[in-house]
Amino acid sequence: MTQSSAAAGSIAKAKPADSEKITINMGYVDLGQIDLLVAEGFYSNRTDFIRTAIRNHLATHGDALKQVVARKMLVLGLQHFSAGELEALRAAGQRLQIRVLGLASIDPDVTPELAAATIETITVLGALHASAAVKAALAGRIR
Known part of the structure; x- marks a missing residue:
């Protein structure tokens, strides 16, 4: 995915970074x-x-990490959630228990209400990319 130039006047959907900055x-x-x-x-x-x-x-520590990932049933890598996927879960009456070691991202167009209705718990070891409103709606469910 490419970003449009500022001179063109259009704003492209930002590609999530493949790393997180630490200090x-x-x-x-x-x-x-x-x-x-x-x-x-x-x-x-x-x-x-x-x-x-x-x-x-x-x-x-590779062997120990593999054992813990399996025991805690963590998704290793990137797990992405779109509004369409969450709408389908809501229509089916299902809720998610998200467990990620890596990056969990929730599309910017996911409303706080949709996230609250479909995400039961969220455990992320790494980074969670979601709007501030979605993070606030899920605050009590983030472990």
Whole structure:
């Protein structure tokens, strides 16, 4: 999906980011060591080092993570909910128990009333992308 230019005057539906920004505080010595590794060409930049370190650390816990994901019945990756899907659930009298490890996204055109009528509980380990109104309507159901 592409975004229209501002000069064209149209606004395209924004593509969800494939990552979430985090902020960390580090000691000066640790940061200096990272900068030294970057300067020596081991990593392209600080972010490259940090992402690599996190991935390597997660890999050491891979088996434990797989077991917990299976035990908690989490969807791994991206789970997206459109207004049409939620309308169909409401018409069928069904409600969702959303469990995601990754990104759960609810379309911007989903009303707070529709979300409240169709989403029983929501557990997201990662990020939840939804309008502020939908998040407010689900506040008591988000775990």
